[in-house]
Amino acid sequence: MTDLFAREILPASTWNAAHAVDRITLDYEGRHRRRYRYRADGGLGFVLDLAQTTLLHDGDGVKLDDGRIVLVQAAPEALVAVTASDTDALVKLAWHIGNRHLPAQLSSERILIRDDAVIVDMLRGLGARVEKIVAPFTPERGAYAHAHDDHQAPAHPFVFVAGQAHGH
Structure with a gap:
């Protein structure tokens, strides 16, 4: 199976969280990453692959390369x-x-x-x-x-x- 990648973060106020296919609940350390393999709360696996270390905020969306979005929850x-x-x-x-x-x-x-x-x-x-x-x-x-x-x-x-x- 090919890994799903997330290379884009959608700030909380720029997208509709109701469209999220899954959510990932992370503490501060877990939300402060550049590249990391995650398993969302509903089981969806993906690799975060950003250009630089980024702090993901509560309500942000992680956009997967197939267009789906995973909600970030602090x-x-x-x-x-x-x-x-x-x-x-x-x-x-x-x-x-x-x-x-x-x-x-x-x-x-x-x-x-x-x-x-x-x-x-x-x-x-x-x-x-x-x-x-x-x-x-x-x-x-x-x-x-x-x-x-x-x-x-x-x-x-x-x-x-x-x-x-x-x-x-």
Whole structure:
């Protein structure tokens, strides 16, 4: 049997998810790939084969070479919701998280990070309120991520870690 390949990602807002033939539920690591063999939740197998490492977002479509589309679903994972007494304190916490090179999902109300006991203790020591939650995790993309999508960036991928872009 010939492998099905997926070489195109359809952003969540650009296609109708009702047309998906299958779905694939992945955590953050599983959604951050360039080339990988997947088995979708309904059993459909395919090889993701992209030009560069890409973060697949919840609701994106993976377009197979035969035209069918597989829905990407972000799997819930163990996270910590970090909050603070005010915006200034939250910004300072974001700086400390970024200074430790941690992927972070940012909003004006909270910062989501992966659960890590050492980091949680550090954040509490800095005055943060922390709550363990289970939710999908989609950390911020760096400034260079958009250039990658346009094939105009350097050959190595970048990831945003709360305030800093880093090549990996």
